[in-house]
Amino acid sequence: WETSHPGKEYPKNEDGTIRLPNKNLDKLESDVLYHLGLDTKNYDLPALFGDVKFVCIGGTKHRMREFAEFVSFNVFHGKNMKLVNLTKHSHRYATYKVGPVLSVSHGIGIPSMTTALQEIIKLLHYAKAVDPIVFRIGTSGGLGIPPGSVVVSSWGLNGYLEKSYDIPVMGRSLKLPAILDKRLSQEIYSMASEEDEFQTYLGGTMGADDFYRGQARLDGPFCDHTEEDKLEFLEKLSEMGVRNIEMEAPAFAALTKEAGIRGAIVCVTLINRLEGDQVSTEKGTLLQWQKRPMAIVAKFISKYLDSM
Numbered sequence: 636w637e638t639s640h641p642g643k644e645y646p647k648n649e650d651g652t653i654r655l656p657n658k659n660l661d662k663l664e665s666d667v668l669y670h671l672g673l674d675t676k677n678y679d680l681p682a683l684f685g686d687v688k689f690v691c692i693g694g695t696k697h698r699m700r701e702f703a704e705f706v707s708f709n710v711f712h713g714k715n716m717k718l719v720n721l722t723k724h725s726h727r728y729a730t731y732k733v734g735p736v737l738s739v740s741h742g743i744g745i746p747s748m749t750t751a752l753q754e755i756i757k758l759l760h761y762a763k764a765v766d767p768i769v770f771r772i773g774t775s776g777g778l779g780i781p782p783g784s785v786v787v788s789s790w791g792l793n794g795y796l797e798k799s800y801d802i803p804v805m806g807r808s809l810k811l812p813a814i815l816d817k818r819l820s821q822e823i824y825s826m827a828s829e830e831d832e833f834q835t836y837l838g839g840t841m842g843a844d845d846f847y848r849g850q851a852r853l854d855g856p857f858c859d860h861t862e863e864d865k866l867e868f869l870e871k872l873s874e875m876g877v878r879n880i881e882m883e884a885p886a887f888a889a890l891t892k893e894a895g896i897r898g899a900i901v902c903v904t905l906i907n908r909l910e911g912d913q914v915s916t917e918k919g920t921l922l923q924w925q926k927r928p929m930a931i932v933a934k935f936i937s938k939y940l941d942s943m
């Protein structure tokens with residue numbers, strides 16, 4: 636059984652702060668952002684996070700610390716260097732703040748990412764941050780493009796090949812559209828330059844709920860399809876305009892849209908899935924490639940701040 640609910644989008648307040656329509660929140664004496672290790676009673680969230688303009692989320696704690704360092708050096712020229720993990724005692728996600736930029740890890744897959752993202756949305760609301768933009772920087776498997784390429788997502792596709800994020804709620808499926816902010820994705824795509832040593836593409840991103848079978852891999856512990864089935868499926872995705880496969884895109888697209896927040900996904904591809912399944916590129920190269928989405932987002936942030 637599937638019940639479709641039209642995806643609602645909640646406009647921001649006139650001053651650009653985030654409006655949350657959930658009236659139950661008004662009844663709380665204090666709100667605990669459990670996985671971020673923050674709450675509205677013991678922390679002055681407007682003082683701590685009220686100046687946030689950009690939130691960048693990504694899978695690993697290590698990468699998000701690197702992004703904070705990258706922004707510190709490249710956007711703020713080494714100022715604001717002392718990096719402290721602000722959510723250390725939650726033992727879940729790592730959060731770093733460099734001026735108006737927040738860098739937060741989200742783990743692997745939709746449930747882990749949406750737990751972090753929903754608490755970030757509440758945090759931005761309580762902090763009264765004005766017109767914040769949220770990015771996901773990540774890794775992915777590419778479709779027919781050279782490994783090391785960057786994909787800026789225009790939409791997310793779920794495992795059933797629908798451009799939606801489907802979440803079971805009380806025994807029914809809630810369906811939210813997974814379309815990303817078109818202007819923002821194009822602005823980010825336009826950051827790519829001929830001098831880059833890699834190609835950047837704009838296209839659809841499939842977010843699978845599994846790394847192995849869910850991405851048609853043949854190298855998991857279980858496999859019930861053939862190589863021909865896999866290639867046929869990946870070709871079909873390509874024809875639909877999908878450029879890469881990762882594990883969070885539809886949910887990220889849907890929740891940022893629902894909150895009325897501009898959001899973008901920028902991923903590097905670690906492998907061409909038409910040529911294989913194993914991510915076997917040398918570690919140092921993989922780490923270098925992961926800097927590519929960082930560089931693009933940092934360039935966007937610099938440009939944005941210069942124009943303010």
Ligand code: R2B
Nearest residue numbers: 694743744774881882883
């Ligand atoms: C990309 O990489 C991770 C799996 O290796 C997952 O979080 C994703 O979306």
Ligand code: URA
Nearest residue numbers: 774775776880881882
């Ligand atoms: N992350 C994924 O989810 N899939 C890949 O193929 C590579 C990274």
